[in-house]
Amino acid sequence: MKKRVCLLGGGSFGTAVARVVASNLTTHLDTFHPELQLWLRRQELADQINTTNENGQYLPGASIPSNVVANTDLKRVLEGADVIVVGVPHQYISESMISSIQKHCNQDAKTIHVISLAKGIYLDGEGKSSCLTRVSERLHESLNNTPPSSKRPRVDDDDDDNNKSSATSAPAASPGQQRPRFVISVLMGANVYDQMGRDEFAEATLGCPTMDPIVYNVFNDDDRFNVTMTSDVTGVEFCAVLKNVVALGVGFAVGRELGSNTKAAIIRRGLKETMKFAKTFGENVSDDTFFESAGIADLMTTCFSGRGQRLAAAF
Numbered sequence: 441m442k443k444r445v446c447l448l449g450g451g452s453f454g455t456a457v458a459r460v461v462a463s464n465l466t467t468h469l470d471t472f473h474p475e476l477q478l479w480l481r482r483q484e485l486a487d488q489i490n491t492t493n494e495n496g497q498y499l500p501g502a503s504i505p506s507n508v509v510a511n512t513d514l515k516r517v518l519e520g521a522d523v524i525v526v527g528v529p530h531q532y533i534s535e536s537m538i539s540s541i542q543k544h545c546n547q548d549a550k551t552i553h554v555i556s557l558a559k560g561i562y563l564d565g566e567g568k569s570s571c572l573t574r575v576s577e578r579l580h581e582s583l584n585n586t587p588p589s590s591k592r593p594r595v596d597d598d599d600d601d602n603n604k605s606s607a608t609s610a611p612a613a614s615p616g617q618q619r620p621r622f623v624i625s626v627l628m629g630a631n632v633y634d635q636m637g638r639d640e641f642a643e644a645t646l647g648c649p650t651m652d653p654i655v656y657n658v659f660n661d662d663d664r665f666n667v668t669m670t671s672d673v674t675g676v677e678f679c680a681v682l683k684n685v686v687a688l689g690v691g692f693a694v695g696r697e698l699g700s701n702t703k704a705a706i707i708r709r710g711l712k713e714t715m716k717f718a719k720t721f722g723e724n725v726s727d728d729t730f731f732e733s734a735g736i737a738d739l740m741t742t743c744f745s746g747r748g749q750r751l752a753a754a755f
Contacts (some may be wrong), residue, residue, distance in 0.1 A: 442473045444546065445658060446517050447633030448537070449527030450480035450489070450510065452498040453557060456636035457527060457627075460665045461658055462505040468657050478510045478519040490672035502637030518544035523553045523658055525627075530560035530575045538582045552620045553655050554579060556647075559680045566586070572721050574677045576624045576647075583622035599702065623650055626673055627659060629733035631743040634712055639664050645674035645734035668732055674722035675729035680732035682717060683739040690743040691752025707743055711736065 445465060447458050462476040480486045489495055489510040493503055508554055511517050518540055526533065545552045562573040573588070580694065581588055629644030646669045648655050660667040670676065690707045711730065718725045729735055743749055 442469075442471045443471060443522040444475075444477075444520050444656065445523040446477040446479065446521045447523070447525040447527055448479045448514075448517070449532075449557070450478055450485060450495060450498065451527065452633040453631065454478075454527030454614075455495045455499040455502070455504065455648070456631070456633040457522075457525065457557060457659075458508055459502060459504055460661055461525065462508045464658060464661060466505075466507060470653065471657060474507050476505075476508045477517040477521070478508050479514055481512055485511050486512050499633065499637045514540050515544050521552070522549055523555070523655065525555045525557065525558045525658075526579070530558040530562075530578075533558065533575070533579070535582075538579075541755055542583060542619065547620065549620045551650075552622050553625065553652065554583065554622050555625045555655060555658070557627055559628070559677075559684075559713045561681055574674065574681075576626050576673055576677055580622065580624045583624070593597075602729070623648075624673070625649065625655055626677050626680070627667075628676050628738065630737040631733075632741060632745065633686070634696045641666070643668065643737060644735035645670060645676050645729070645732040647671070647673035649673055670726065670729060670732065672724070672726045675725040676719055676732075676734045678718035678722055678725070679714060679730060679735045680738060682714040683710075683742045684746070684748045686714070686739060686748040687742040687746045688752045689751035694749065694753040703743070707739065710743075711739060714739070 445461060447454060447461060458476060458478050465472040465476055466474050478489070485495065485497060489504055489508065493506060494500070495504065495524060514537065524541060524545065544646055550704045556575050556579060558575045560575050562578060564571055564573050580586065625646060625648040627643055627644055627646050631642050631644070641664055643666045644659065646656060646659060646667050649671055651671055652670060656669050659665065686707060689710060690703050693706060715730055
């Protein structure tokens with residue numbers, strides 16, 4: 441049975457990734473159904489993509505393959521999906537979206553792959569009992585109806601037992617009903633969306649706990665979007681979040697008209713702090729991850745041309 445792939449979110453980066461994924465589906469017809477279902481909130485934007493093969497609001501000028509079908513009906517988009525790419529910002533991953541994924545994905549599959557493009561860290565709990573939760577952890581807990589990991593480091597390193605995760609979850613399966621297992625991966629890297637829209641070469645890092653080649657083939661395109669896969673989901677995700685903090689520092693330096701010496705120092709120290717933070721609040725983080733696209737490459741791109749850097753410079 442050929443695997444169905446869908447993508448939730450038609451913003452700038454979601455559309456850029458959809459272009460790559462749609463092309464790969466037709467390249468690997470032995471594995472995938474050729475149609476990519478793309479979920480958007482606005483009907484007029486879905487109509488525009490389906491009639492003109494372009495997302496004029498978020499990625500103007502970039503042609504979208506004809507096998508992309510945009511739809512505002514989340515149930516329809518998720519129907520029978522084996523691979524689900526979550527391209528909406530983390531604050532829009534709602535309880536209803538989690539429930540829809542559980543109910544409408546391929547119920548006959550043993551494993552459903554969910555790949556997050558979202559960047560963010562949740563602070564769960566309060567005070568000494570608070571802990572940090574990555575987006576992929578929240579997705580894993582919500583989709584699989586599992587409690588938060590007891591091994592998750594707390595912000596204060598206190599052993600207080602009062603911490604509770606605010607992860608949303610849909611009702612448990614009925615007796616006798618076997619739900620698919622959701623495997624959560626992340627895709628991060630130095631991926632400026634408008635450059636991707638022009639098919640300029642880019643790299644990305646795929647953090648996949650099972651190292652499944654199916655997930656790799658959804659994204660990798662040797663000619664324009666070269667993907668490196670690692671099992672270090674934690675390291676990939678922390679790099680993607682923390683580079684924005686470093687970029688703000690570089691932006692402040694730009695705003696004060698400081699030179700390359702200062703900016704280089706901020707980037708160097710920022711990378712070291714990122715490594716320390718990831719290893720403090722994550723498990724089994726690999727040093728190699730910091731030198732992949734999601735690490736040093738994304739850090740450099742964001743510090744040189746990212747939105748956060750520009751805003752900090754203007755501030």
